[in-house]
Amino acid sequence: MHRIVIVGGGAGGLELATRLGDRLGKAGRAQIILVDRCPTHVWKPLLHEVAAGSLDTHAHQITYAAHAHWHHFEFVHGELAGLDREGRTIRLNAMMDSEERGEEVFPVRVLNYDTLVLALGSRTNFFGIAGAERNAITLDTLEQAERLRKHLLQTCVRSRALASGGKEDSVGIAIIGGGATGVELAAELRRMESTFRQFGLLAPEGQGVMKVTLLEAGERILPVLSPKISESTRTSLESMGIEVSVSDAVTDVSTRTVRTKSGRLIPADVTIWAAGIKAPDVLATLDGLAVNRINQIKVTGSLQSETDENIFAFGDCASCSWTGNRMVPPRAQAAHQQALFLFKALRARMEGSAVGVFQYKDHGSLVSLGSSSAVGSVAAVANIGNVFVKGLVANLMYAGLYQKHLMAVSGMWRMVVGLIAHGLRRAGAPRVKLH
Ligand SMILES: Cc1cc2nc3c(=O)[nH]c(=O)nc-3n(C[C@H](O)[C@H](O)[C@H](O)COP(=O)(O)OP(=O)(O)OC[C@H]3O[C@@H](n4cnc5c(N)ncnc54)[C@H](O)[C@@H]3O)c2cc1C
Structure with a gap:
């Protein structure tokens, strides 16, 4: 066979x-x-x-x-x-x-x-940047994502403990790479922060800071998407209190700081590398x-x-x-x-027939901006190119991408049952894992 x-x-x-x-x-x-x-x-x-x-x-x-x-x-x-x-x-x-x-x-x-x-x-491509592989965390595998989650949690808990001893309650997070992964993670961290505050793992609003900085070497974040999507995303991130730095490449990553080409030194308790693949x-x-x-x-x-x-x-x-x-x-x-x-x-x-030629069709791109918003462009029904979408509609479309994957591998019924079970499990539980 x-x-x-x-x-x-x-x-x-x-x-x-x-x-x-x-x-x-x-x-x-x-x-x-x-x-x-x-x-x-x-x-x-x-x-x-x-x-x-x-x-x-x-x-x-x-x-x-x-x-x-x-x-x-x-x-x-x-x-x-x-x-x-x-x-x-x-x-x-x-x-x-x-x-x-x-x-x-x-x-x-x-x-x-x-x-x-x-x-x-x-995998992540570190492009040979000094200290990046040793000091930054990546998001290639489930283990790495879990490791990052635990590191963030422990950093917040430690900062809260230091604050009760009279020191400033602040957590610095540097995300290197303004592509979809970096942007989505930055937005998601804001949800983590608000849940941590709600359950006392971080000081209440106004008493401590989780400072998130998104660093991009190119002229704009989301460089492969349209300038309109980049601009809209930047505005959304800044309205969430996330600092967006562009046109300034990272040159060095150490345990507690990130240095850029312009000479800027960004304090970072946690550094995440999301810039490029190989x-x-x-x-x-x-x-x-x-x-x-x-x-x-x-x-x-x-x-x-x-x-x-x-x-x-x-x-x-x-x-x-x-x-x-x-x-x-x-x-x-x-x-x-x-x-x-x-x-x-x-x-x-x-069967001995011709294999054919693969044709890629760009159906657009969506970038999640946290729990209730997303931004991107999707292929229009008529042949008029991609149209810009934003907010809840884009967010629902984004959620649909995962359901589509589940349907492709597990079939319609398992996808629907999984969706219902997931909804039930979430009811009454914190929106973010706290241990
Ligand atoms: C945080 C994040 C967010 C993303 N968001 C989006 C998005 O919103 N939309 C989008 O279109 N794309 C997104 N991407 C990109 C998308 O995940 C990848 O393009 C996609 O997963 C590629 O699929 P793949 O089958 O080629 O590889 P993968 O899905 O990465 O699968 C590779 C598999 O190979 C296995 N493997 C690796 N090495 C070996 C080995 N030596 N031996 C045996 N097995 C091995 C791995 O365990 C894994 O199961 C995102 C990526 C990341 C990291």
């Missing part, structure tokens, strides 16, 4: 494995195997909410093993470490237990494939597969590696042309469209 191995069960990989499992796996026409280094899936665009404590991670994780069972594919828990293109095998690292007892859970393993699909996503380093070591300067696999219009037609790559870890000189952007929206394309293309390939 044809073996399709998908490495990476994120926004794109999980959707593809689910669709292929439901269609080919169920009918016994192909063996579908999903490999991920984590045992559970969390939709990455939710991570800023995890970091700000406004999302219950347990309620939003999909356990791969159970999901695989229900959708007729096999899940392998492991981390990609090597590739043998001639032998059509991948190698997975040995896995040690998470309790740090040093016991091996899985030895090094080798998996055969007929078709390999790489969907490993991306694909995982392992991709640059895979048996001669062509990659670009940020480790993304170079793919053709059909999402096949330029080096090997039996290997496909998509999502954040692939470099795929769009229009003109532009590349398909690293977004959940793109990973979803590519998963749909590959679902058809891989079946066509098995």
